[in-house]
Amino acid sequence: MKKEQRKHYQQRLLALQRELLGHEHVNEEAAGVVELDQTRVGRLSRMDAMQGQAMSQDIQRRRKIDLQRIERALERLENYEYGDCLRCDEPIAEARLEFDPAATHCIECAQSKE
Secondary structure (H helix, E strand, O other), X not given: OOHHHHHHXXXXXXXXXXXXHHOOOOOOOOOOOOOOOOOOOOHHHHHHHHHHHHHHHHHHHHHHHHHHHHHXXXXXXXXXXXXXXXXXXXXXXXXXXXXXXXXXXXXXXXXXXX
């Protein structure tokens, strides 16, 4: 991979990382404990709050996974291993890397993995 391409993907990955880290505290309150005081909140409202809590927790889990994927991609960039499929060692298509700069497999290996 050329130096310009490596720099481009590094910038994309760092921008995605900053974006995810910027949203880290947004859902913390919604993911917190749902109060049990039913005099303040009706049963349906409490169920809505619990559903919102579960959704926020899932978003936080997904964000953590995405941050880990980005960190590993940045490590591969540093080690000159970025852009090659981890399964077959063939180059990952540029369009795939543009769509998901943290991609680890070419489209063929990703499809066969499913």
